[in-house]
Amino acid sequence: MTRGYPHLGFDPAPGTVATVNALRARLTSSAEKLDQAYRLVERLRAGSSWEGDAAVAFREELDGALPDNLRKAHTSLLKAATALGGWETDLGGYQDRARTLDGEAGTAGEKLNAAKEREKTARADPDLKLAGQTFATDAELQNAQSRLDRATRSLNEATTAVTGAQGDLDAVIRRARDLEEEHSTTARAKARTVRDATDKLAPEEPGWFGKAMDWLGDNLTDVLGTIAAVAGLLALLLTGPIGVALLLVAAAASAATLVSRLSDPKVRASLKDGFTKGEFDADFWSNAVGVAGDTLGMVPGVGAVARGVNGAMRSAGAATEALTLTERLASAGGKTWVAAERIAGAENPLTTWLVKGAADPARAGRILDVAVAGAGTATAVYGTGKNIFDEIKNSGVENTATAMDAIRAGTIDGAAHGSTALKTLKVLLNAH
Known part of the structure; x- marks a missing residue:
């Protein structure tokens, strides 16, 4: 059994909302610090808060890519944080649905077990053995036939109940599998969004080539x-x-x-x-x-x-x-x-x-x-x-x-x- 979803037998919505929330908060905080650094650099470049030869030399060094990289990195992290915020909401919704489906699977499983027990009892009815036997009088034959029909009807009803209960459980499992696929599709899309945020906007450490x-x-x-x-x-x-x-x-x-x-x-x-x-x-x-x-x-x-x-x-x-x-x-x-x-x-x-x-x-x-x-x-x-x-x-x-x-x-x-x-x-x- 899978912990958290014991009746489904698998986890259709893996992930921890608290971890995603913590990462989103950290990215948001980092983006805010980068924005503050960018604004400070812009003030220094403008010469509004620092003057003198040292300030001139420092501003010459800042004429490079630093301000632009700070601005792009801020935008990148903010975009990634927004994507994680969306994933946090989606993941919470998926896990709520997964818990509901696990409850439904539990109920369907209980009904299936009960139906199987009834079928087992019905199949063990000794009156089912009356088929093919001979009787001395018509009264005995009619009584035996009545008992055989009742036992057969009970077995058929129990078997139908097992089939129905199994179908109900299978339907819940299919919905859980659909949820698993939906979860994976959304996760991949969010991952692409985060990856694009860093690849296209943030200054990236070059690879070996x-x-x-x-x-x-x-x-x-x-x-x-x-x-x-x-x-x-x-x-x-x-x-x-x-x-x-x-x-x-x-x-x-x-x-x-x-x-x-x-x-x-x-x-x-x-x-x-x-x-x-x-x-x-x-x-x-x-x-x-x-x-x-x-x-x-x-x-x-x-x-x-x-x-x-x-x-x-x-x-x-x-x-x-x-x-x-x-x-x-x-x-x-x-x-x-x-x-x-x-x-x-x-x-x-x-x-x-x-x-x-x-x-x-x-x-x-x-x-x-x-x-x-x-x-x-x-x-x-x-x-x-x-x-x-x-x-x-x-x-x-x-x-x-x-x-x-x-x-x-x-x-x-x-x-x-x-x-x-x-x-x-x-x-x-x-x-x-």
Whole structure:
């Protein structure tokens, strides 16, 4: 049996009115506090009750989304509280009906039990056994037939009473099931109303995907720089088509990093203040090194594309038949790939000079190039990692990373990409 509705055997209107009432009251109270906060913020923004520099600075901070969010949150909670108030009334009505139906089910059950007892008694009447017996006299036969008819009539009436009582109980149960469905439908509708109130009006905490996208937007430059550094290191370690493809990926990521870095007003302002006002602080050097590294990192890709386009234009000019756009693009792509292969296999002049006295210059040069690229990758990964894990943030480490990037950009990378730039210019200018 279900507690509260023992005769129905189930709860057609689950829920606790007192709990809904308490939640509605709490939401209403919270909505009132949000409205008070909104009105206070509006008074502070209007400057009617607070003046001075601190008030001006505070009002500048309040010009954002806070007032609007307070107003929307107040409206949202008030709408949710109203929906819960309606549900409180509905739930109380459903439970009143459920109690009435449980009483009716109890009465119908009692009648059914009584009918079953009468049927049991009627079925046990010994006169029902008179059927099929023989009697010596007509008087005895008539008396036996009369007694048999009476017993049969009593059994039939008792059976009909059981059927009727069972039908009455079933009807009450069906009404209770209908009430259960009505309760569920209304509950779902109220739940949607409350959910819509919070989804559409109240400021909502973003999910993991939204948080990830927000983080990526805030740290796009560091992420692109890390991709460029890792791809560049792998391009040195891997040979063949994969290494060439990674070289182009590194160059494209460097270009994207440069665009992202220069699109930040703070970076532009820092560089401008350094060159125009002499403010060569840590931010200036960090941004300057970043821009220089991004620019140098673009050189292999720009050189390969320039050579590819130049070669495609020469091929088109030498062709006896006009080439379609698709054919020209295919030609440019193929020649860009060939140029990238040559760039990937080109020697770094500075590395060659540094290791010329080694027993195995080629191996020593490769180890030096990989070590330098690895150091750059480490600093790039640190730049992204500190934005994820606050525990590893350290001004000393950041300054060291900036210094490492500066040395790498001004020496090894500078020489390598500089030589590539000169080769590119020779191709574009048809110099030999």
